[in-house]
Amino acid sequence: MSTIEIKKITKKFGEFTAVKDADLSVKAGEVVCLLGPSGCGKTTTLRMIAGLERTTEGDVVIAGKRMNELPPEKRDIAMVFQFYALYPALSVGENIAMPLHFEKLSTEERNKRVNRVAKILHLTEVLDRMPGQVSEGEKQRIAVARAIVRDPNCFLFDEPLSRLDVELRHSMRGQIKEVLSNLSKATVIVTHDQLEALTMADRIAIMKDGMIEQVGTPHEVFAKPANVFVASFIGTPQMNLIEAELKSFAKGVASIALAGSPVEMVADPAVSKLKPSKVMIGIRPRAFNAQDKAAKDTIHAQAELIEPMGAETLVHARTKAGADIRVVVPREKRVKIGEILHLKPDPKQTHFFGEDGKAVRT
Amino acid sequence: MATSTTTWEKLGFRKAFRVGEAGWGHTLWVALVSFIYFLPVLIIVITSFKVQNEALSVPAKFFPTSFFGLIPEQYVFTPTLENFTSVFSRAFTTGGAVESTGFDRYFFNSMFIAGSSVLLALVIGTLAAFGFSRYPLKGNDTYLFIILTTRMLPAIVVIIPIILMFRIVGLSGSYPGIIFLYTAFNLPFTIWMMKSFFDELSLDVEDAARIDGSSELRVFFKVCLPQVVAGLAATFVFGLILTWNEFLFALLLTGADTRTVPVAMNQAVAGGGIGVLWGLLAAIETLFLIPVFLVTFFLQNHLLRGVTFGTVKR
Numbered sequence: 130m131s132t133i134e135i136k137k138i139t140k141k142f143g144e145f146t147a148v149k150d151a152d153l154s155v156k157a158g159e160v161v162c163l164l165g166p167s168g169c170g171k172t173t174t175l176r177m178i179a180g181l182e183r184t185t186e187g188d189v190v191i192a193g194k195r196m197n198e199l200p201p202e203k204r205d206i207a208m209v210f211q212f213y214a215l216y217p218a219l220s221v222g223e224n225i226a227m228p229l230h231f232e233k234l235s236t237e238e239r240n241k242r243v244n245r246v247a248k249i250l251h252l253t254e255v256l257d258r259m260p261g262q263v264s265e266g267e268k269q270r271i272a273v274a275r276a277i278v279r280d281p282n283c284f285l286f287d288e289p290l291s292r293l294d295v296e297l298r299h300s301m302r303g304q305i306k307e308v309l310s311n312l313s314k315a316t317v318i319v320t321h322d323q324l325e326a327l328t329m330a331d332r333i334a335i336m337k338d339g340m341i342e343q344v345g346t347p348h349e350v351f352a353k354p355a356n357v358f359v360a361s362f363i364g365t366p367q368m369n370l371i372e373a374e375l376k377s378f379a380k381g382v383a384s385i386a387l388a389g390s391p392v393e394m395v396a397d398p399a400v401s402k403l404k405p406s407k408v409m410i411g412i413r414p415r416a417f418n419a420q421d422k423a424a425k426d427t428i429h430a431q432a433e434l435i436e437p438m439g440a441e442t443l444v445h446a447r448t449k450a451g452a453d454i455r456v457v458v459p460r461e462k463r464v465k466i467g468e469i470l471h472l473k474p475d476p477k478q479t480h481f482f483g484e485d486g487k488a489v490r491t
Numbered sequence: 492m493a494t495s496t497t498t499w500e501k502l503g504f505r506k507a508f509r510v511g512e513a514g515w516g517h518t519l520w521v522a523l524v525s526f527i528y529f530l531p532v533l534i535i536v537i538t539s540f541k542v543q544n545e546a547l548s549v550p551a552k553f554f555p556t557s558f559f560g561l562i563p564e565q566y567v568f569t570p571t572l573e574n575f576t577s578v579f580s581r582a583f584t585t586g587g588a589v590e591s592t593g594f595d596r597y598f599f600n601s602m603f604i605a606g607s608s609v610l611l612a613l614v615i616g617t618l619a620a621f622g623f624s625r626y627p628l629k630g631n632d633t634y635l636f637i638i639l640t641t642r643m644l645p646a647i648v649v650i651i652p653i654i655l656m657f658r659i660v661g662l663s664g665s666y667p668g669i670i671f672l673y674t675a676f677n678l679p680f681t682i683w684m685m686k687s688f689f690d691e692l693s694l695d696v697e698d699a700a701r702i703d704g705s706s707e708l709r710v711f712f713k714v715c716l717p718q719v720v721a722g723l724a725a726t727f728v729f730g731l732i733l734t735w736n737e738f739l740f741a742l743l744l745t746g747a748d749t750r751t752v753p754v755a756m757n758q759a760v761a762g763g764g765i766g767v768l769w770g771l772l773a774a775i776e777t778l779f780l781i782p783v784f785l786v787t788f789f790l791q792n793h794l795l796r797g798v799t800f801g802t803v804k805r
Contacts, residue, residue, distance in 0.1 A: 181698050201701045214699035218717025228703040275703070 131157045131192060131314040133178060133283050138187030140173050140339075147173045149339040150187070155283070158313035160306075161344075162326035165336035166362070171319045174336070175285050178317060180204050192282045207276035211288040213268045215260040221271055222247075222256035228279045246274045249308065266297045270304075277308060283315040290325060302328055323363055327351070335359050352478075357486040360411045366443055366455050370482075371410045375403055383481075385410070390449060393425045395476030399491045403483060411480035414443065414455040419462065420471040427471040430454050432464050446470055532780070538773035540570040546769040574774035594775070596748075597755040601735065602782060604666065604751060608673035609730040613723060615674070616681030621711060623682065624689035635686070638679045646739050654743055664746025672740055677730045684729075688722035689715065724790040735783050752779050 133155040140148040148170040155161045163171040176182040178189055180201035189196050196204050207228065216224050225243045234242070247253045250270040255263050260271065269289070276284060289305065290298045306329050309316055320326050326333050327347040334344045335358075343355040354360035360368050374386040383396040387410065394410075420427050430446035437443075437460070444456045444464050456472060458464060481489040503516030513521075537553065538546050545552055545568040552568035580589050628634055653672070654663070662668030692715060700714045741751045752775070760772040 179698075179702055181701070201698070202704045202706070204702075206702060208699065208702045210695045210699055212693060212695055214693060214695035216696060216700070216714055216717075218714075218720075227700070227705075230709075231704045275699075 131282050132190075133315045133317060134188075134190040135174070135178065136188045136190065138174070138177055138184045138189065140170070140177060140182060141185045147339055148177070151336075151339075151341050153334055153341065153344065155315040155317060157315055159331045160309055160316045160318060160329060162330035162333045163317060163319045163336055164323060164326040164333050164362075165321065167321060169336040170339040171321075171336050172287055173339075175208075175287055175317060175319045178283075179206060179208050179285055205282045206285060207279060207281040207283075208285040209272045209276050209287065209289050211291060213260075213272040213292075215268060215271055215275075217260055219260075220256070221252065221258050221260065221263065221267075224260060224271055225252075225256075225274045225278050228275060232279070242278055246278045249277075250274045250304070265293060266301065269293060269297075269301060273305065273308065277312065281314070283317070284309070284312070286316070286318040288319055288321070291320075291322070298325075305329065323365070327363075335362060337362075353488070353490065354411070354480065355488055357409055357411070357482050360480060360482070360488070364413060366414045366457065368480075369410075369412045369414060369454050371412070371452050371454070373408055373410045375400070375405050375408045375481075377405065378403070387428060387448070387452070390429065392428055394474060394479060395426075396479065396481060397490050399489050400481050403481070403489060407484055408489075409482035409486070411482060412474045413478055414457040415441075416475040416478035417456050417472040418475065419456070419458060420473050423471050424473070427473045428454065430456075430470050430472060432466055432468045432470060435464060435466060444470070446472075535773045535776050538769055539574050539777040540572070541568050541770050541773075542571055542573060543768065543770055545569070546773070574770040575778070577771055578774050578778060592759065593750075594752075594755065594759070597750055597752045598778070600745070600749055601752040601779075604669055604673065604749070605731055605734040608670045609677055609727060609734055611670065611674045612677035612681045612730060613727055616678050616726070617685045617716075617719075617723065619678075620682045620685035621689055621715065624686050635683070638682055641675075642679045650739060650743055653740075657744060663744060664749055666749055669741065669744055669749060669751075672744060673734050673737070676737075676740070677734060680733075681726050681730060684726045685719065685722055688719040692718055728787050728790055731786060732783060 133153075135151055135153050137150050137152060138148060139146065139150055151170075151174055153161065153174075163174060165171050173182060177184050178191070180189075180196065180199060180203075184197055191204060191206065216227060219227065222243055225246060226239055229239050229242060243256070244253065247256055250273060252267065252270055252274055255267055255271075260268060263271070269292070273289070286305075290301055293301060302325060318326070318329060330347060332344060332346055333350050335342045335350060337358050343350055343359045345353070345355075350359060350363050354363060354368075357370060361370055371387060376384040376386060376391070378384070378396065378401045381395055381398065383394050383400050385392055385394060385408070423429060428448065430448045430452075432444050432446050434445040435442060436445070438457075440460055441457045442460055442462070442464065444458060446454045446456060448454065454472070456470065464470070483489050500514075503514040503519070537555070540555060541552070548568075550565065552566055554562045554567050555570040556562075557564065557567045578592065578594050580591050623631060623635060657663040657668055657672075662671070696718075697710050697714055700710045705713065736753060737751075738753045738757075741754045742757075745751060745754060756772065756775045756779070759775065760768045
């Protein structure tokens with residue numbers, strides 16, 4: 130079976146810990162994205178799975194076998210590199226055929242396999258060219274073709290789309306997703322682009338400072354972020370994270386002092402377990418309802434900056450006590466600078482984070 | 492801003508603030524400077540076709556033909572191949588048989604010794620450079636520095652111990668002796684040069700090859716080496732030129748059978764009591780230029796082709 134499992138892997142470079150106790154399992158046919166900011170250890174994790182880095186601690190299990198000691202060439206994996214890593218001295222066809230070298234195929238069979246993947250990725254025209262003579266998008270497809278020409282245990286992609294321009298990225302995203310869905314192999318994709326992760330992955334593992342913060346479906350990580358970091362990292366525009374003080378909780382309604390002014394909010398029952406304390410309230414910019422009048426459950430803020438985004442408008446507003454709030458309003462609603470907004474948060478989309486930064490949720 | 496054509500530009504010197512093809516003015520200026528640089532070589536080539544008294548005449552006779560009377564008679568000489576034949580054989584004015592000067596042998600020696608030592612240095616040096624680049628030793632830079640220190644002293648300083656060492660082991664005057672010496676002479680340069688080429692390569696490409704199932708040897712030969720062909724060619728040319736022209740070691744460490752052209756040239760033209768035989772010297776030098784000129788010219792295409800261009804985006 131094509132599966133990948135990493136168990137408590139840790140990687141240290143001297144004193145520096147790049148990856149700490151990372152746990153992840155990828156089922157056959159599943160696409161998991163490692164998502165995180167630069168330097169969070171996601172590429173190191175991928176390289177440990179590939180065998181390009183040794184693990185300091187923990188196990189890498191591919192297809193049910195512990196592979197810690199095996200060099201990359203013995204792991205039977207395919208990897209697509211960020212900078213494509215095509216062999217400059219070999220033609221496109223030879224590049225694609227390179228992984229087949231050790232399968233001892235007849236020339237005929239090899240050509241058949243190369244032509245098959247070339248057809249899938251629309252590379253038939255350029256097979257005789259050198260890598261220096263093809264376009265950026267073609268280089269990307271050659272790198273993918275080289276990975277899928279064989280029948281490996283699993284696929285690893287390191288920032289596969291980061292070098293393409295926006296338009297090409299959109300079309301390649303679809304193409305890679307389609308190719309992967311036909312192969313039903315365990316696949317790990319490293320990316321720093323959340324849109325890429327949200328669209329391509331079956332599950333997303335969000336990393337920060339060498340630790341996996343949350344693993345979940347794109348829907349889960351967006352709707353139920355496990356902690357403040359995930360909440361702030363996923364979603365554009367960024368979620369509002371407002372420091373507040375929890376006063377009391379009764380009948381499902383939390384009374385809080387939000388940047389000085391009291392607000393009542395419908396909250397998750399789990400919030401009742403919190404003692405009155407400092408909390409962090411997370412509300413997505415699209416989860417506000419702008420009301421006409423002030424009420425007990427509204428936050429008041431003054432519009433300071435207006436950014437039209439086409440279908441919607443992003444408003445940067447500021448509360449009296451100085452907390453910044455981002456609100457997305459429909460295009461039809463014209464907000465003027467200096468206008469006071471009465472914002473009612475959608476209780477279902479309001480997140481409470483305790484003092485430790487973890488989400489408080491049933 | 493109004494565009495105006497200055498006198499300077501009319502003369503063909505394009506404005507200097509933009510990247511692009513130079514105008515005719517600059518091109519001709521560079522051609523003139525190049526010509527001055529090339530003049531000594533040209534004079535030698537021309538002199539090689541003159542007999543002794545024409546080579547010495549003042550004013551210098553520069554033209555092999557009068558171009559249908561255009562050039563005054565005093566600047567025109569009569570080209571002859573006499574010098575070239577006398578490089579390889581000489582007849583005595585007093586009569587007697589034509590005898591060989593041994594220069595065919597010396598030319599062979601020069602080619603064989605320079606060629607094999609530069610190739611040997613290239614093989615050893617490239618492997619060493621790959622090692623230094625990919626599998627660094629503890630204190631790698633110190634080793635590299637030590638390698639370079641062997642070239643920091645002028646040859647004249649180390650020649651005496653080397654002569655003694657060669658005497659003791661019996662390498663004096665033999666082919667292996669001078670070839671090994673030149674190999675050692677070329678190695679530091681080769682290692683440094685090739686290391687910088689290997690350092691430039693993308694490690695991702697090598698990792699990709701490993702993941703695709705290649706052994707380390709296959710990674711080296713199939714992936715790394717083809718990317719540094721331009722570097723190999725450049726190192727070969729530089730090494731060849733240095734070795735080809737080397738005089739001091741060759742003078743002191745080659746014997747009668749292993750003598751190279753620079754040494755033989757010195758001995759052939761100096762004697763005779765009638766001063767330096769300029770025509771003969773020029774002929775030897777002209778012939779001596781040809782092999783290294785051809786090698787450089789041929790490899791130039793390799794130097795310029797840029798095999799690695801555009802395959803890895805940084």
